Amino acid sequence: MAEPVDEGSQHSQGVQVVPFRTPNASLKVVLLHGNLDICVKNASHLPNRDSFNEKFKMLLGTSDPYVTISVANAVIGRTYVVNNSENPVWMQRFNVHVAHYTSEVLFVVKDNDVIGSKLIGAVGIPAGILVSDSVIEGTFPILNASGHPCKLGAVLTLSIQYTPVEKMALYGGGVGPDPDLKGVPGTYFPLRRGGKVTLYQDAHVDGSVPSFKLDRGVMQTRDEETRVFFKYSKVQVLLCPRSAGKGSWTKKDGETIYTHHQNSVIVDADAGIKRRIAAFVGGLDLCRGRYDTPEHSLYSTLHTLHKDDYHNPNYKGSTVGCPREPWHDLHCRIEGPV
Incomplete structure (x- = not known):
């Protein structure tokens, strides 16, 4: 039985530069031109990045994590914040059109602290694997700047599938006379x-x-x-x-x-x-x-x-x-x- 998911934002904007390189960043750069179907499911065993943690842990609680998704430094999606959780569950889906040259799709886990977001770690999915059209699904270690797990057992569970624009039927013949065609999907107003x-x-x-x-x-x-x-x-x-x-x-x-x-x-x-x-x-x-x-x-x-x-x-x-x-x-x- 499929797990329920929340529909995330279908588009976002912003620039994100992670202050370290994941092991996948040195892989071959490919063009992702089409659609990414992404589901950010959950994370486990996240470290506590809250400020003043040792003295005020009982008052502040633990991390307030969220995940941003970026391609070539462009942020294309962001989950909501889960307050006070080292094992957050999002089950949030994103359908995003992309046209980027990149070596990876980057999932950056952050802590929404009271004095600004703090970087917890990142997961990189190689773009070269995505072009095979298969669904990439699994649990991946969240890495720090040294390329090691940010904490023992810290992982992010996600799925991602890339569909090239050539295989997207919506862009094959335009709007045309087809009464079943509803126009651009995911927009506020129908055709x-x-x-x-x-x-x-x-x-x-x-x-x-x-x-x-x-x-x-x-x-x-x-x-x-x-x-x-x-x-x-x-x-x-x-x-x-x-x-x-x-x-x-x-x-x-x-x-x-x-x-x-x-x-x-x-x-x-x-x-x-x-x-x-x-x-x-x-x-x-x-x-x-x-x-x-x-x-x-x-x-x-x-x-x-x-x-x-x-x-x-x-x-x-x-x-x-x-x-x-x-x-x-x-x-x-x-x-x-x-």
Whole structure:
């Protein structure tokens, strides 16, 4: 009888650098392009990494372990924390799309201490074994920086299976007319039919922009300036904070790291007697004055046309060498059920 599992997050983000190398890190690097079906089951005999353990063991209890999963330093999954347990049980499953060159999939066991996470140890599964399509399942020793078990008997039980993209039926023929196809799995909203999408050419191309002039157009606006601009109009401006939710681990581990590659502008449009909703989907910044061309150059114009095409108030310093991310402004209009 199969054991019950909790569905873990299907996607995550973050960077994780383990301060030591597992024995598998020196193996052959292969491309994992497809899906990883992972189940982090349980751990046993973990060491106690809580602070002030000797003096306040009765008050603080033991370790509060959790596991992160990373490929090529990119965190692709994280279990929940099990409080006060040296033998935690997670039974948590992750289905993750990957496209990484790596020598191993790394399972890092950490202690969620009151003054920050502490590294307990790691288990590395060689990527070369995963490409055989077989299920890798078992109990593995949790190793420390010296390549030895972090504690006698400390082990992590898990299963992992890799499916290359060529064998994933979902990407064989697209959405198509199949009524049984539900769209992209694991997303918040299901596939809906009957919508209308109008694509817009780049404004850079002559003749592609409608011949009308906006009255009192505004550029280089920020959120507060936008709110003030529309204060006494019929336009309602809602300022959405970028900080993560109350219980989100991403807020704890990297609150200043964020991205917003897509913007949407939702308006009401004429529909006879009633009104209807229309949405415009666009690129990185709607008002920073940035621009793109149909060539979508990544590197060749970094020192010329796009030498100032960078904005990140969180980090200062040179950005030379970083590739551009091609984008359009509002590149399509969406109507109907989406």
